[in-house]
Amino acid sequence: MRSSVIAVILAIYISSTGAFINPRISQFHNLKQSEARRTFATAAAEADTAQDFDLKEYLIRKGAAVEDALDKSLVVSCPQVKEVTESMRYSLMAGGKRIRPIMAIAACEMFGGSQDVAMPTAVAVEMIHTMSLVHDDLPAMDDDDLRRGVPTNHVVYGEDIAILAGDALLSTAFEHCARETKDVPAERVVEVLRRLGKSVGAVGLAGGQVMDLRCEGKDGVTIDDLKWIHTHKTAALLQVSVAAGAILGGATPEEVELVERYALDVGLAFQVADDILDITASTEDLGKTAGKDEDTDKTTYPKLIGLEASKVEAERLVADAVLSLSSFGDKAKPLLAIADYIIQRKN
Amino acid sequence: MRSSVIAVILAIYISSTGAFINPRISQFHNLKQSEARRTFATAAAEADTAQDFDLKEYLIRKGAAVEDALDKSLVVSCPQVKEVTESMRYSLMAGGKRIRPIMAIAACEMFGGSQDVAMPTAVAVEMIHTMSLVHDDLPAMDDDDLRRGVPTNHVVYGEDIAILAGDALLSTAFEHCARETKDVPAERVVEVLRRLGKSVGAVGLAGGQVMDLRCEGKDGVTIDDLKWIHTHKTAALLQVSVAAGAILGGATPEEVELVERYALDVGLAFQVADDILDITASTEDLGKTAGKDEDTDKTTYPKLIGLEASKVEAERLVADAVLSLSSFGDKAKPLLAIADYIIQRKN
Numbered sequence: 001m002r003s004s005v006i007a008v009i010l011a012i013y014i015s016s017t018g019a020f021i022n023p024r025i026s027q028f029h030n031l032k033q034s035e036a037r038r039t040f041a042t043a044a045a046e047a048d049t050a051q052d053f054d055l056k057e058y059l060i061r062k063g064a065a066v067e068d069a070l071d072k073s074l075v076v077s078c079p080q081v082k083e084v085t086e087s088m089r090y091s092l093m094a095g096g097k098r099i100r101p102i103m104a105i106a107a108c109e110m111f112g113g114s115q116d117v118a119m120p121t122a123v124a125v126e127m128i129h130t131m132s133l134v135h136d137d138l139p140a141m142d143d144d145d146l147r148r149g150v151p152t153n154h155v156v157y158g159e160d161i162a163i164l165a166g167d168a169l170l171s172t173a174f175e176h177c178a179r180e181t182k183d184v185p186a187e188r189v190v191e192v193l194r195r196l197g198k199s200v201g202a203v204g205l206a207g208g209q210v211m212d213l214r215c216e217g218k219d220g221v222t223i224d225d226l227k228w229i230h231t232h233k234t235a236a237l238l239q240v241s242v243a244a245g246a247i248l249g250g251a252t253p254e255e256v257e258l259v260e261r262y263a264l265d266v267g268l269a270f271q272v273a274d275d276i277l278d279i280t281a282s283t284e285d286l287g288k289t290a291g292k293d294e295d296t297d298k299t300t301y302p303k304l305i306g307l308e309a310s311k312v313e314a315e316r317l318v319a320d321a322v323l324s325l326s327s328f329g330d331k332a333k334p335l336l337a338i339a340d341y342i343i344q345r346k347n
Numbered sequence: 348m349r350s351s352v353i354a355v356i357l358a359i360y361i362s363s364t365g366a367f368i369n370p371r372i373s374q375f376h377n378l379k380q381s382e383a384r385r386t387f388a389t390a391a392a393e394a395d396t397a398q399d400f401d402l403k404e405y406l407i408r409k410g411a412a413v414e415d416a417l418d419k420s421l422v423v424s425c426p427q428v429k430e431v432t433e434s435m436r437y438s439l440m441a442g443g444k445r446i447r448p449i450m451a452i453a454a455c456e457m458f459g460g461s462q463d464v465a466m467p468t469a470v471a472v473e474m475i476h477t478m479s480l481v482h483d484d485l486p487a488m489d490d491d492d493l494r495r496g497v498p499t500n501h502v503v504y505g506e507d508i509a510i511l512a513g514d515a516l517l518s519t520a521f522e523h524c525a526r527e528t529k530d531v532p533a534e535r536v537v538e539v540l541r542r543l544g545k546s547v548g549a550v551g552l553a554g555g556q557v558m559d560l561r562c563e564g565k566d567g568v569t570i571d572d573l574k575w576i577h578t579h580k581t582a583a584l585l586q587v588s589v590a591a592g593a594i595l596g597g598a599t600p601e602e603v604e605l606v607e608r609y610a611l612d613v614g615l616a617f618q619v620a621d622d623i624l625d626i627t628a629s630t631e632d633l634g635k636t637a638g639k640d641e642d643t644d645k646t647t648y649p650k651l652i653g654l655e656a657s658k659v660e661a662e663r664l665v666a667d668a669v670l671s672l673s674s675f676g677d678k679a680k681p682l683l684a685i686a687d688y689i690i691q692r693k694n
Contacts, residue, residue, distance in 0.1 A: 168554070200518030202421075
């Protein structure tokens, strides 16, 4: 009994420090306060520089390349697979900002790797993301009939096919990455596949979604619970996207750790910003019903710490994300601009 | 219009020859009939030798090692993942013959590889197999409440958790294989992961299950349809099990092709034997309701070609499987004995 209490306390401690995500403590945690401020001032100046960067043009250009690769990744190879492949394509090609694949490419290029080297991994993370949407929309989960204004996969193809199309998208992500990644040592590909696998498992998407389902409508959900859910349901896939890109680009373990820290902060900031937008934005701007969180009594950052403190928290997270990339200079511009965009966006 | 007709005819031709599974034509297809008979006689003699092999002891010994590795593969790393991990473990540790992992180990050892090298892949194929059972049992699929005499995953944990536990098992299979496979060149691990990914996709488990669902209760299901379904729903995972084991053990591409051919024949024979047992075995022997196929008007081998012809077909498939391994001598004994067991079994 005593040991289980200690285990829970230890787990809460680990969770609050973020150490279970990344057991090695960031170099910044070891800096003295004054040094940290100086490093941050440098990073902030670089973020200003990053604002000159034309993110819109970058997202359009990289997005088009991703769209093309996704389109080529799923083809009907024989008549028997027509239906399942069409169902997979229906959701994979349904649009979206393709932010995860673009982040994978940006991270790879930041370390001198090419877009071509990162593209199969970029396709894989989008397949995984799509699988999670198809399964989350199922009647037994969030029971959503519409996504981005079109009927969800199970509405079009039936629940059975939607479950199988999700399974096939998930497994094809690994096949595609293993088959198509060229011109890098095989050790890097194995490491990327290991991380992709982990990002969907118990300490990834699936675990995050289970905790989210269990906290729904429950009293006493803490800020640590909320952080855990967002870290695993949202940030884990951003984390593996940039980490995989960095690994393929030739980053050292320490460099991979820095981009992971960036992605975890960006992922959390994204969710805090989402919570804020639900309160402050109009339904028109959001493209979905505003104020839905309050109506459904969902635990959110503003509910737990207030609206103003949530805004401060989102800004702090983005500042931390920026800080993590401070040593990479101009090459970090795309990822810095994406971090900035996360809290500036209107929907 | 004409080109699509040609495409369909080509697909049926390819499907009937099995060439779409394995585009390279087996060496045995090029042998003259007399030579084939002589090769077969040698193989049959070897199968007799294989009957001296103590399969029961082998399955118990290897099964225990697999059980141990499975048990260690899923641990609760923090309180937040307790429920999803328990759900994954509930189905993964629910017993079964562990025939796929044992085949992976047998194939690896046949080429001089060790059990340790094959074990992470053995665990991965069992995780994939378990995921397919958990998702197949869902209300939107086969809607089964019981499996091996105990409640199915969704009955215990709910549909939402069962879907997510399946997703987590599937992705963890890749993580585990990538993380735990040691002492072989990384290129082999990438190739194994590629094949594992493919085996669940559109031309694997998921595609086979979609075709099966679509053929249910439908008139005009042909022997080629049935063969396609069994090849992808059942044989594909046996195929990747032995192929992955062989690759890790250092087999050449030609040798991998031979063990794949063995596995496809064994997988198909397994299904034909299942269809036969449903008619000839008692409910007591089967451990499930006998005569269920006829009651549910399911298309089976006996229904399409008759009971006697089905028995001949099962024996022919096993003979072909044995033939594929004829060049490996005594080292093939475990896989030969497993092929034999497939049609001798009573349940």
